[in-house]
Amino acid sequence: MSVQLAIRDATTERKGGMATVVFAGSVGTIIEWYDFLIYGTAAALVFNTLFFPNIDPLAGTLASLATYSVGFVARPIGGAIFGHFGDRIGRKVMLMITMVVMALGTFVVGCLPTYQQIGVWAPILLVILRFIQGIGLGGEWGGASLMVIEHAPPGRRGLFGSLVQIGFPLGLVTSSGVFALVTMMPEADFKSWGWRIPFLLSVLLLGVGWFVRARVPETPIFEEIKRRGAISRNPFVEAIFKNPRSFLVAVGLKISEVSWVYILTIFIVVYATSQLNLPRTLLLKAIFIAALVEVITIPLFGWLSDFIGRRIFYFLGTLFTACFAFPLFWLLSTKDPQIIILTVVVALSFGHGTMFGLQSAYFPELFGTRVRYSGASFGFQLSAALGGGFSPIIATALAGYMGGTAGVSMMLILLASITFIATLFATETKGVSLVDVDPELVGATAIGR
Template identity: 70%
Template sequence: MTTSYDLHARAHDAGSQRSLRSVVFASTIGTIIEWYDFLIYGMAAALVFNKLFFPSIDPLLGTLAALGSYAVGFLARPLGGAIFGYFGDRLGRKSILMLTLVMMGLGTFLIGVLPTYAQIGIWAPILLISLRFIQGIGLGGEWGGASVMVLEHAPKEHRGLYGSLVQVGFPIGLVVATLVFGVIAKMPEADILAWGWRVPFLISAVLILLGMFIRSNVSESPVFEEMKARREIVSNPVKEAIFKHPRSFLVAVGLKISEVSWVYMLTVFVVVYATGTLKLPKSMILDAILVAAAVELITIPLFGFLSDRIGRRPLYFIGAIFTLAFAFPLFWLLEMRTPEIVMLTIVVAMSLGHGLMFAPESTYFPELFGANVRYSGASFGFQVAAALGGGFAPVLATALAGYMGGTAGVSVMLIVLALITLVAAMFARETKNEALLK
């Protein structure tokens, strides 16, 4: 009988090394595109959608409505994780990844050609929210498939490092999205509202075609092929992942919830708070996010490498403790309004409150589940936490800051979420030395 050891031994020959590089590149380029698509919506929601699609209510409620439409994409992500996880565990990883890319890209492109509220009234926000929902379903299935593909091709001793390269798609997507919106933000506001906001969404069409071409040439996961040969495919992998592996599922949700809330606070709420309440220039905060994302291009692979040396769990303990300690200082430092301090604050907060825990996720979460439910368990657990922490955190934070007149409530919320992750890390098991197929 072939074992996972045999599969990894084969991965060291020249052909498998080429295949591994192709899979890593295809998965990373896909996640870059997916995160770019998802993040430009968040930036547009923070900066212009309250005026274009929700203009008939007061400014605070308009911003909350725009961020609420942003949250819809997060609510759709668990559905996407369940749907595509189910088929990914039953039919294979590769074909599902092509479909998620198309769905995400189509939703993004169509947002770029939407009429605004001034042109078609209430149908504008309805269509916007519908397309956001489609975006969320696509991303819900994308991350898990890309992570599992890389994990199941990678040699055992370097799974954390290779998996972290999938996660690099997030800061690269953020860099590209921020650069594009940075250019747009320098335009006259009338031009931004008239047509400039559409450009980032329309650009995604070119990126999607590139991603589809690259992904069409990768090979199927050897672990899935072996599992299929053993006839170990289960009839309902989503159900089995939740009810036969409840501890792994709950641990995955808990590990994710602090990190995802933290990063979307930095990239969405902080943009609203800094440009609105603190009256900082849009360019200053966007530049700080850009530099922070660029730094993560280094720190995420570094943390992935460390997870192969010291394990996955220690990174979550360190990241959660940092978040607990930095939840209040984050806003105290931003309120100093000094460009250098604002930038350094965002850079440190991004790498240590986000990257430290984000880096091992694409390896750790799939490792928590057996091969026959791996896509479903990793995707659904990741996306449930993303919906709870990422979708609602910016909305709740905006409401807390608006109605309480300060950020103390926001900091307390971040501390509570960090405590949840800390508890999850205590109940998690270490997986760095476990076989992928037993």
């Protein structure tokens, strides 16, 4: 109990700096998501012709999305690497490193020669840089989440954690907004050099993020286990193999939401522009508005989860996804701009925000302090790789070869069922302490408590 009181006092002393902690976590995450998401938009709009010009349009789109998926494959690797050192060295230093890795990788994409200039080396280098992006993002999310919730006062983790999660919609707003601007250029200029602008801007964002994060202290909870000499020798192994149920639940909780959001932001852009002949500016506008709305709904769901719990929103989110999987495409087929925008707004908030908004609090609550970075990061990123990395490719292939979106809808319902089952096996964690009082209990999961 004395350990809990000591950490609670340390957190109380830092309440005045809580705004700085949240701001640093959110701003850095916005930058990371901006860097990661502009690649997805470019893959859907322009990379197929610039880097894969000698194959038919459908195969070129699939190849472009495949390079996009490489970043997702790299994310669990980044989660494992940075999670390991984040649990052994500290949360803050890993956040600084991941930001540099991501920003530099993104900047170099903007400098990359195309297929016409260097031939096959262009797509090869594109894949390598996308892999580097994935490594950076894989370590970013867990560190930012822990930096905030391990500083947060009791009973407010859902709210403060959700403020980290708004980094995604704000990153989506900035990335889609910048691309919406550059796509207004003449087509020749856009394909020649305009598409590079969003990538080159990442260097400027890096300076802002570095300045803000350098001022944030290490979390009092990590400082306490370091003082006690309770650092895990191999946090990754301890998180996965000594806490398999927590790990599998975390993977299952992520799979539906991450697939849903990348179907909305990547596949729909490809499908609507190529099959429905809708203007890409309309889709980018719809995503832009939906992301702005989610900046409000994500903190709302996080705040509510501190009162009524985390699990209820997963049940609601998966049920919405299953029920809306077919109407989503029916509504898009109307080709009515207002209906399309409203459809994307509703789909993003209720099929994504209900679950995503809680994850910065919920996932770390499943693991003990010694392995929290490793367990939460790897579970989150592995599921993101499986659901987010491959769902746009599978959906594009299904729509192309089946001649419709029924297969895509069935896939979304199946993934929602997986998350629904994972929620059944999960337990409520909103009242769980993040402090490991007994060293012998460090690493115990919220499920086993």
